[in-house]
Amino acid sequence: MSDRIKKVVLAVRAVLAKGAAGAGAVARSGARPGLRGVLALCAIGGAGYLLVKHPPVAKIERGNVGIRLNQLNGAASVVRDGTVVLIPGVHELRQLPVLDQIYKAAGSGEQPYQSVEGLALGVDLSVRYAIDPAKLVKVAQTLPDDIRAAVIDPAVQGVIYKVVTRYTVREIFSSKRAEIQQVIEAELKPKLAADGILLRHVTIGKITLPREYMAGMETLLAEELQTEKMRYTLELKEKQVKQTALEADADKIKREKAAEAAGNEQIIAARAQEQAMAHVLPFKQKQIEQRRLEAEAEKTSRIKTSEGAAQARVIEATGEADSRRKLADAEAYRQEVVGKVSTAQMERDGAVITRHPLLIQKTMADKLSDKVSVIIAAPPTDGGFIGAALLGQGQGKGTPAAGAMAADTAAEE
Numbered sequence: 131m132s133d134r135i136k137k138v139v140l141a142v143r144a145v146l147a148k149g150a151a152g153a154g155a156v157a158r159s160g161a162r163p164g165l166r167g168v169l170a171l172c173a174i175g176g177a178g179y180l181l182v183k184h185p186p187v188a189k190i191e192r193g194n195v196g197i198r199l200n201q202l203n204g205a206a207s208v209v210r211d212g213t214v215v216l217i218p219g220v221h222e223l224r225q226l227p228v229l230d231q232i233y234k235a236a237g238s239g240e241q242p243y244q245s246v247e248g249l250a251l252g253v254d255l256s257v258r259y260a261i262d263p264a265k266l267v268k269v270a271q272t273l274p275d276d277i278r279a280a281v282i283d284p285a286v287q288g289v290i291y292k293v294v295t296r297y298t299v300r301e302i303f304s305s306k307r308a309e310i311q312q313v314i315e316a317e318l319k320p321k322l323a324a325d326g327i328l329l330r331h332v333t334i335g336k337i338t339l340p341r342e343y344m345a346g347m348e349t350l351l352a353e354e355l356q357t358e359k360m361r362y363t364l365e366l367k368e369k370q371v372k373q374t375a376l377e378a379d380a381d382k383i384k385r386e387k388a389a390e391a392a393g394n395e396q397i398i399a400a401r402a403q404e405q406a407m408a409h410v411l412p413f414k415q416k417q418i419e420q421r422r423l424e425a426e427a428e429k430t431s432r433i434k435t436s437e438g439a440a441q442a443r444v445i446e447a448t449g450e451a452d453s454r455r456k457l458a459d460a461e462a463y464r465q466e467v468v469g470k471v472s473t474a475q476m477e478r479d480g481a482v483i484t485r486h487p488l489l490i491q492k493t494m495a496d497k498l499s500d501k502v503s504v505i506i507a508a509p510p511t512d513g514g515f516i517g518a519a520l521l522g523q524g525q526g527k528g529t530p531a532a533g534a535m536a537a538d539t540a541a542e543e
Contacts (some may be wrong), residue, residue, distance in 0.1 A: 194225040197270035224270045230330055233257040233282050235290060243294045251299060257286055257318070258330040265326030272416045273325060281325050282441055289318045302336050303347070310334065363402030 192197045196209040199222045209223075235255040243251055259282065262267055274280045291315050297306055321328050324364040339347065483489050 152184060193227055193229045195228050195238055195266060197224045197226060197266060198222070199224065199270065206271060209264055224275075226266055226270060228261065230258055230260045231278070233259065233278060233286065235283075235286050243291060245297060245299045245302060246295055247298055249340055249343060250339070251294075251302065252336075252386065253290060253294065253302070254335035255286070255290060255314075255336070256333045256335065258280065258333075259322060260328050260330060262323075262326045269326040277327070281327065282322070285318060285321045289314055289321070299339060299343060300347075303339060307337075411471050435439065481537050 190209065197206055198209055199206050202220055206431040233256070235257070237255070243253055245251060260276075269277070293310060294302060297310060302310060311334045313331055314334075315329065318332065372396060
């Protein structure tokens with residue numbers, strides 16, 4: 131059994147002992163037995179009533195912390211556990227929240243505040259706060275039970291009224307909302323801190339404006355939006371013009387760079403060609419010199435070839451002349467020998483024909499043998515040429531000498 135439960139049991143026993151002591155005193159005073167039972171029941175009932183109205187045990191809710199106050203000596207202690215023991219008539223327990231709380235100021239849907247122009251408006255204001263853990267005892271001893279209504283609400287409303295009246299509706303609605311929020315937070319924080327409350331953050335939400343002002347503001351906003359739209363359109367056009375100019379400049383620079391690069395390329399190519407020519411010209415000169423030497427060598431070769439050909443032709447001509455001369459000599463010698471042989475043969479033939487005249491007819495027949503297959507002719511009576519009759523010569527003319535001449539003529543033909 132825990133110490134707290136023991137304390138509770140001891141407290142109940144003490145109450146019951148007091149009731150029993152009272153009943154004993156009545157009995158000793160000589161009261162009747164029925165009266166004694168009634169008094170005992172009354173004492174027990176009173177003790178039960180006290181336990182119900184002032185329970186000796188209390189539970190700390192989640193997110194809260196308990197402050198146990200001693201009503202006799204004014205001492206206070208912080209209890210953070212789930213259950214705390216209280217002595218009826220002596221201890222009083224107060225629970226305070228340790229988590230952040232949200233307070234919404236009145237007037238979010240109404241129009242309780244006024245601007246510097248005197249126009250009524252509503253401000254949806256949220257205040258996030260928490261009790262300072264270091265000042266829990268002070269808060270429990272000095273502040274009332276309803277801290278929100280007694281401390282937070284008056285402080286917030288007083289600061290809002292004072293701050294909102296410094297600004298115009300337009301500033302509150304749009305341009306200086308963040309500044310107003312910071313001012314409220316700066317003025318509200320020290321006030322709440324003095325009571326042991328920490329201000330976390332202040333948030334301004336919806337602003338409720340008068341209908342007429344809202345209609346005029348909507349018209350003004352529409353005109354401003356149109357003006358802003360025109361301004362943005364002009365800025366866009368100006369940027370487009372600048373963009374076109376920049377693109378033109380970029381294109382110009384690009385062309386200049388391209389032309390410069392082309393010029394540099396031509397210069398580099400010319401320098402490279404110049405450097406190449408510095409190596410090519412000696413090579414060309416060497417080629418020209420080589421071709422000249424080759425031409426001279428070819429010329430000399432041709433001259434030598436021509437001289438050799440001329441000498442060869444001279445030698446050939448000389449050899450051919452010698453050969454022709456030798457051939458002519460050989461031919462002359464052959465003709466001379468043949469002539470001598472023909473002369474000797476003719477001399478032999480003449481002698482033979484003289485001795486044998488019929489050889490003329492035989493010779494003639496041999497020459498005509500390819501034209502005439504058979505010739506039958508009677509020999510002349512006068513002993514003349516057998517072919518005289520074939521030649522159409524008369525008989526009176528057939529002398530031997532004439533016949534011999536005719537035979538020679540026929541033989542020649």
